[in-house]
Amino acid sequence: MIEEPELNPAIVGATLTTRWLGRAYRYRPAVDSTNDQMKRWAAEGASHGSVLLADYQSAGRGRLDRRWDAPPGTALLLSVLLRPSGWPAERGAWLTMLAGLGAAEAIEAVTGLPARLKWPNDVLLGEGETWRKAGGLLLDAALDADGGLETAILGIGLNVNIPAGALPVAATPATSLLVALGRPVARRALLVELLARLERHYEAADAGQSPAGAWAARLVTLGRVVDVTAAGRAPLAGTAEGVDEWGRLLVRDAAGQLHAVAAGDVTLRGR
Numbered sequence: 001m002i003e004e005p006e007l008n009p010a011i012v013g014a015t016l017t018t019r020w021l022g023r024a025y026r027y028r029p030a031v032d033s034t035n036d037q038m039k040r041w042a043a044e045g046a047s048h049g050s051v052l053l054a055d056y057q058s059a060g061r062g063r064l065d066r067r068w069d070a071p072p073g074t075a076l077l078l079s080v081l082l083r084p085s086g087w088p089a090e091r092g093a094w095l096t097m098l099a100g101l102g103a104a105e106a107i108e109a110v111t112g113l114p115a116r117l118k119w120p121n122d123v124l125l126g127e128g129e130t131w132r133k134a135g136g137l138l139l140d141a142a143l144d145a146d147g148g149l150e151t152a153i154l155g156i157g158l159n160v161n162i163p164a165g166a167l168p169v170a171a172t173p174a175t176s177l178l179v180a181l182g183r184p185v186a187r188r189a190l191l192v193e194l195l196a197r198l199e200r201h202y203e204a205a206d207a208g209q210s211p212a213g214a215w216a217a218r219l220v221t222l223g224r225v226v227d228v229t230a231a232g233r234a235p236l237a238g239t240a241e242g243v244d245e246w247g248r249l250l251v252r253d254a255a256g257q258l259h260a261v262a263a264g265d266v267t268l269r270g271r
């Protein structure tokens with residue numbers, strides 16, 4: 001992939017439409033993980049809304065300690081630092097919701113492709129009848145002494161121009177915008193749109209408006225029969241009936257009992 005200057009600070013800074021999100025911005029050709037780099041920058045005093053983006057990660061992290069890989073220059077790999085003032089820890093789930101909404105809306109705005117979400121943190125693109133994973137979100141949060149959210153590092157990885165042959169092989173089949181659209185997508189346009197949407201959603205949430213309804217409306221998981229697996233709990237099968245304010249998936253089993261699932265892997269039955 002050709003080295004693109006399009007994600008350099010000067011060019012991104014001139015294109016951003018946000019007021020505060022991404023106004024402090026670092027671009028790195030290669031890092032271990034943008035979330036880990038952001039953690040270091042946060043310790044040095046990075047401000048609320050700082051963004052760190054890399055063209056390549058040698059140790060990109062996915063949920064549940066999995067790897068997150070993309071060839072250099074083919075993806076959007078970024079971490080957003082938020083210092084939510086007065087947010088209780090439970091509201092951390094809202095941040096994943098906001099990022100999912102922002103990512104799905106940005107993809108739709110830039111490509112015209114319909115984008116959906118899979119509980120808890122996958123960004124999906126439709127290919128015919130099936131939905132494939134085009135991105136993922138990883139929240140690393142730290143609490144203050146009172147149990148409130150002190151810092152939240154929101155990692156966002158979107159498979160933008162990854163060719164079919166280089167897509168990761170994973171439990172949820174992967175795709176990229178390139179594969180789904182049939183042509184490459186400008187990463188800067190997508191980044192600018194993503195940050196604009198995320199800023200808007202964050203401000204609404206900071207004013208007390210829950211993103212859970214809008215998030216639930218984009219989840220392909222709801223209404224489906226699912227299998228849930230999670231470390232330390234018995235496998236669960238049932239119908240995903242909804243989500244709650246804390247982002248937990250509400251699954252009703254065959255005996256009619258409702259389970260609130262906070263973390264785990266979900267497989268959709270059928271299709």
Ligand code: BTN
Pocket residue numbers: 032033034035036057059060061062063064066068076077078079121122135136137138155156157158
């Ligand atoms: C998942 O689907 O399991 C979450 C993937 C999150 C990947 C992004 S890429 C940018 C940021 N830095 C990381 O190391 N991980 C997240």
